[in-house]
Amino acid sequence: MTTVGLALVRELAVAVQAPRMLYLHWPFGHALGEPGQRDQQRTILHDAFALARIAPHPGLVVDLPYQWRRHAYAPVMDWATESETLREAMERAEAIC
């Protein structure tokens, strides 16, 4: 069984040593974003599903760069392919590793 976690405190995401984590610099209680923002919520699920599929090794914590209330979210068109945002965020995470 594969797991992917969302995190709102980066240091906890690292400390917990989970297989795959996506970190969002957003307020507590808002892991999927803002109320009623369906495209935003689906974007986060898209990134989570993609990380579950393509994460190369255990323990990766990927910082998603979406800024709280300052990012416009388009509908997810291709669920089978990871977003450019996630791909770049993974490259940054791997560089830190």
Add this chain to the structure above:
Amino acid sequence: MTQDTRITPGNRAREALARWADRSPLGQRVAYWIGRTAGGIQLRLKIKGRADIPWTPMNKPLAEATVALVTTGGVHLCTDQPFNLSSDASFRVIPRAATSDALCISHDHYDRRDAARDINLVFPLERLLELEQEGVIGHVADVHYGFGFVKDPLELIAAGRKVGAQLAQAGVDLVVLIPG
């Protein structure tokens, strides 16, 4: 039930702090610092020395996978017993048929007002059901799990293993873990 009645009332001082933390940039920084310091130190001390990080690759396309949610946002059926707000390592089972107005939140370490308006912020079951309908994911699992606030993360190990076993027994392929 209304949005307000679906939130289990908590400690007033903590409630005020959580609302301040949610609504102001300074509050968000302070809340983050508290979470990082208190939770981070505790976890580092207690998880220190674990040899291997568990790893199960996705062995099935998403369009064929069964997906489940585990939230630590204090979500449970309103008909179930609320979590003890001071610390509670038990879990609640949430069926896939649960509608958002049948779900309550018992957790006073974050501002739950937005989550009460849209439960998908901490428990995106409606989003998953949409994706199942669209054929993006294979199936939404029959049951999902909610946890509340826990002071000592070690207390979660037994409950976590039990939930993991139940998810595996249910044939779940992918679990999305969501914090409060």
